[in-house]
Structure formats: C-alpha cells, structure tokens
Amino acid sequence: MTDPLHRELLGLALEAARRAGELLRDGRPADLAVAATKSSPIDVVTEMDIAAEKLITGYLAEHRPHDGFLGEEGASSEGTSGIRWVIDPLDGTVNYLYGLPTWAVSIAAEQHGERVAGVVAAPMRGETYHAVLGGGAFEGERPLRCRPPAPLSQSLVGTGFAYVEAVRAHQAEVARRLIPRFRDIRRGGSAAIDLCDVAAGRLDAYYERGLNPWDLAAGDLIAREAGALTGGRPGAAPSRELTVAASPELFGPLQGLLEEYGAWHD
Structure with missing residues (x-):
C-alpha cells in the first residue's frame, strides 16, 4: 500500500508535466533561438525551457504553496512542508532546439530528501513514465520492468x-x-x-x-x-x-x- 501523500504528489506531477509537455510541443516557435548558455557555448537554454519551468512551478505552488523547489532554470526555495520538487522542464534541450523528438519534462517529489514520486513525460513519443516509492513503475497504465539477464x-x-x-x-x-x-x-x-x-x-x-x-x-x-x-x-x-x-x-x-x-x- 503506497502512501496517500505520495499518490497526491504523483497526481500533481502528472498534471504539471502534461501541461508543460503540451506547451513545449504545441508552442515551439518556428524561429526558436538560444536564450542563454550554461556550462559552455554549446550547452544551451531556450525561451521554452524558461516558460515551461514557470508553468510547472506556478501550478505546483498553487496547489502546495509550502513546498520547496529545485529547478534547472533557477527555481530554488526551501519550503516548510518537507516536500521539495526537483524539476527539469526540458531535458534534451539541444534535441528540442534542432527539432529532434527525444526530449522530456522531468518532475520528481522528495520528502525529507527521499524521492517518493517521479514523472517523465515524453510528448513526441506519446509516453508518460511514472512511479511512486514502493508502488512500481508504469508508462501510462502499463507496468514497466527492466530487461531480463543478458551477458x-x-x-x-x-x-x-x-x-x-x-x-x-x-x-x-x-x-x-x-x-x-x-x-x-x-x-x-x-x-x-x-x-x-x-x-x-x-x-x-x-x-x-x-x-x-x-x-x-x-x-x-x-x-x-x-x-x-x-x-x-x-x-x-x-x-x-x-x-x-x-x-x-x-x-x-x-x-x-x-x-x-x-x-x-x-
């Protein structure tokens, strides 16, 4: 039996990832450009990374105003609830910039430092992976299992x-x-x-x-x-x-x- 709070967090992460994924998929401008760089001139941030993180943090803060955040594009707050959201609004930014389909929205919830819920939405695959601690992993309703043994x-x-x-x-x-x-x-x-x-x-x-x-x-x-x-x-x-x-x-x-x-x- 999984923790009801963890299920609640999963539900919020699923909806936030769905909304961000739709924004990124449907709102990508034809003239998408680099907004900033990170570790080097080829490690890029686009305006869509920033917009997606704002959407995610805004949605989660509306429903759980006392939680903390750690986001790739700068979201950072401690919170007071013991829950922290760890967010990559666009994992695979260079793929996204070039129009390649392998990119995702990644949202995890931690409780007192332990990961308890996670969602990875891959809109161009039409797939959403998710898990709660002790509850198994799924793509949609399909249970996931790693490959059987191989040399x-x-x-x-x-x-x-x-x-x-x-x-x-x-x-x-x-x-x-x-x-x-x-x-x-x-x-x-x-x-x-x-x-x-x-x-x-x-x-x-x-x-x-x-x-x-x-x-x-x-x-x-x-x-x-x-x-x-x-x-x-x-x-x-x-x-x-x-x-x-x-x-x-x-x-x-x-x-x-x-x-x-x-x-x-x-």
Missing part, C-alpha cells in the same frame, strides 16, 4: 556526453574502450528518457558522468521501481560524479568497468 557482450547501453570539451574528450575515450565489450552504445540526448528506457527494457543499462539532480531525480526512481539497480561509483548513490542504472545482473560488471576506466573523472 555484457549482448547488452545495449545508453550514455551521454558533457558540453565541456575536456570532459567530453575523456568520456569519448571511456566509450571507445567500452564499445567492444557491449552489443552497442546509444546516445539519445536525454538522461531522463535514457533512465526510463532502462525501466522499460529498451536499454540494458545506462551510465553518464555530469548529471545534475534535476536530470536524474525522476528517472532514477522510475528505473529502480522497474527493478533496475542504480548507483554511482561503488558504494555511492547516483551523482554528478557518475550515474549508473542497469538490470541487477549487469549492474556490478558495468560499474566495475566504469571504475576501472575512470569514467568518473577527466
């Missing part, structure tokens, strides 16, 4: 690359060493969707260095509720240093290779 050599693994040149160079070297060990590697451009693809069995595993809390908060919960293991370096939680998600049998071998190849540093 490393037959595994399809997702990853991503940073927008800082020095970091990207080492990430490319790690990927070069890993590719012969797997069936293949995919780079989709949205960490939230990659984590949900692990949950849905579309990827055997996923790893990436450099994720922020808003990139992984909802997707990490969804992957875990679908039976995947998630973590960072051995013994650590997912973090900016390293995030790994995989079926239970694959998690240890993949994490070991990432540690051996130094995937967590330049």
Whole structure:
C-alpha cells in the first residue's frame, strides 16, 4: 500500500508535466533561438525551457504553496512542508532546439530528501513514465520492468556526453574502450528518457558522468521501481560524479568497468 501523500504528489506531477509537455510541443516557435548558455557555448537554454519551468512551478505552488523547489532554470526555495520538487522542464534541450523528438519534462517529489514520486513525460513519443516509492513503475497504465539477464557482450547501453570539451574528450575515450565489450552504445540526448528506457527494457543499462539532480531525480526512481539497480561509483548513490542504472545482473560488471576506466573523472 503506497502512501496517500505520495499518490497526491504523483497526481500533481502528472498534471504539471502534461501541461508543460503540451506547451513545449504545441508552442515551439518556428524561429526558436538560444536564450542563454550554461556550462559552455554549446550547452544551451531556450525561451521554452524558461516558460515551461514557470508553468510547472506556478501550478505546483498553487496547489502546495509550502513546498520547496529545485529547478534547472533557477527555481530554488526551501519550503516548510518537507516536500521539495526537483524539476527539469526540458531535458534534451539541444534535441528540442534542432527539432529532434527525444526530449522530456522531468518532475520528481522528495520528502525529507527521499524521492517518493517521479514523472517523465515524453510528448513526441506519446509516453508518460511514472512511479511512486514502493508502488512500481508504469508508462501510462502499463507496468514497466527492466530487461531480463543478458551477458555484457549482448547488452545495449545508453550514455551521454558533457558540453565541456575536456570532459567530453575523456568520456569519448571511456566509450571507445567500452564499445567492444557491449552489443552497442546509444546516445539519445536525454538522461531522463535514457533512465526510463532502462525501466522499460529498451536499454540494458545506462551510465553518464555530469548529471545534475534535476536530470536524474525522476528517472532514477522510475528505473529502480522497474527493478533496475542504480548507483554511482561503488558504494555511492547516483551523482554528478557518475550515474549508473542497469538490470541487477549487469549492474556490478558495468560499474566495475566504469571504475576501472575512470569514467568518473577527466
């Protein structure tokens, strides 16, 4: 039996993500341009990222005015309720800027620091992934489960690359060493969707260095509720240093290779 509060939070996240997804899908201007940059000149923010975050935070604050926020585009408040919303209004901004379909709205709710509800809406796929702590993971009404066991050599693994040149160079070297060990590697451009693809069995595993809390908060919960293991370096939680998600049998071998190849540093 899941906590009624967690179900309430999930319902609010689902509606906020639906509204933001419709805004991003239907309101994208033909002349969409870069509004700002983040870690480098190629790490971009568009006017639609900003508009979507305002929509999400406004909706959630209307229904739960005492909650805190942590958003990619600057939303930050402590709140007094013990609940904090971790929001990526547009995960996969470069894909969105170029008109590629792999982008998502990611919203997670934390209670006293523990993730308890998560939603990743992928409007161009027509899919919405969601989970509450202890309640399983779903795409719409369909239960999600990570892939059954497969040897490393037959595994399809997702990853991503940073927008800082020095970091990207080492990430490319790690990927070069890993590719012969797997069936293949995919780079989709949205960490939230990659984590949900692990949950849905579309990827055997996923790893990436450099994720922020808003990139992984909802997707990490969804992957875990679908039976995947998630973590960072051995013994650590997912973090900016390293995030790994995989079926239970694959998690240890993949994490070991990432540690051996130094995937967590330049």
